[in-house]
Amino acid sequence: MEWRDQGILLNLRRHGETSVIIDVFTRTHGRHAGIVRGGAGRRLGPILQPGAQLDLTWRARLPDQLGGYTVEPLRSRTYTAISDRVALAGLNTVCALLTFCLPEREAHAGLYENTEFLLDLLEHPEVWPLAYVKWEMQMLEEMGFALDLSACAVTGATQELIYVSPKTGRAVSRAGAGEWADRLLPLPPVLRGVGDGNPEEIKQALHTTGHFLQNHLAPSLGNRPMPEARSRFLNALNRRT
Numbered sequence: 001m002e003w004r005d006q007g008i009l010l011n012l013r014r015h016g017e018t019s020v021i022i023d024v025f026t027r028t029h030g031r032h033a034g035i036v037r038g039g040a041g042r043r044l045g046p047i048l049q050p051g052a053q054l055d056l057t058w059r060a061r062l063p064d065q066l067g068g069y070t071v072e073p074l075r076s077r078t079y080t081a082i083s084d085r086v087a088l089a090g091l092n093t094v095c096a097l098l099t100f101c102l103p104e105r106e107a108h109a110g111l112y113e114n115t116e117f118l119l120d121l122l123e124h125p126e127v128w129p130l131a132y133v134k135w136e137m138q139m140l141e142e143m144g145f146a147l148d149l150s151a152c153a154v155t156g157a158t159q160e161l162i163y164v165s166p167k168t169g170r171a172v173s174r175a176g177a178g179e180w181a182d183r184l185l186p187l188p189p190v191l192r193g194v195g196d197g198n199p200e201e202i203k204q205a206l207h208t209t210g211h212f213l214q215n216h217l218a219p220s221l222g223n224r225p226m227p228e229a230r231s232r233f234l235n236a237l238n239r240r241t
Helices: 085-101 109-119 128-142 174-183 199-220 228-240
Strands: 002-015 019-026 030-036 053-059 068-075 161-164 171-173
Touching (some): 019 053, 161 174
Antiparallel strands (some): 002 053, 019 030
């Protein structure tokens, strides 16, 4: 059994003295683990870092076995991010969230393409936070928790949509909110794809997407705790702004 693909390294752990088990988000095979012989050695050790883009060949005798990888590096993203606290925290968050939510061996081609695009933007801090917000929105949609922000859930209006229902993920207008406004989540324009996203809008957007990650996605995955990497990323982003 053999296939070849490209993938993004999400995490790794030591296996024996010289090998590692890597967890990779691949273009056509989804999140897929495998052993890299010699992965802890001098040649491959510096290459196998979270976020690395790899050319992969996977082999196993049977399809349900862990199998082994032969890897060739395409590009490293750690070196791009390591000099910037926000970029490094963002890289770690993307890898942690994908590990957290993606089922094994289930293809998510659209999310893969967007993740590769997002990570290649790490060296552009002026646009990266907005791209990250859009990525979290897509991840929620891929996992079955898409937000419906097209019209007010109460009145059907398409104007003055400034809230999101924390229960349904649907937009709510100023008029439709009424006395429930203080119980609703903010809906900044960037969540609807409008504007470039100033720091306050980015903060509001991540508060809203974070609610659905914590209170909708996480329970569907057995109430596992959310990765701490996301909180560290938000703290780094807030310190910068």
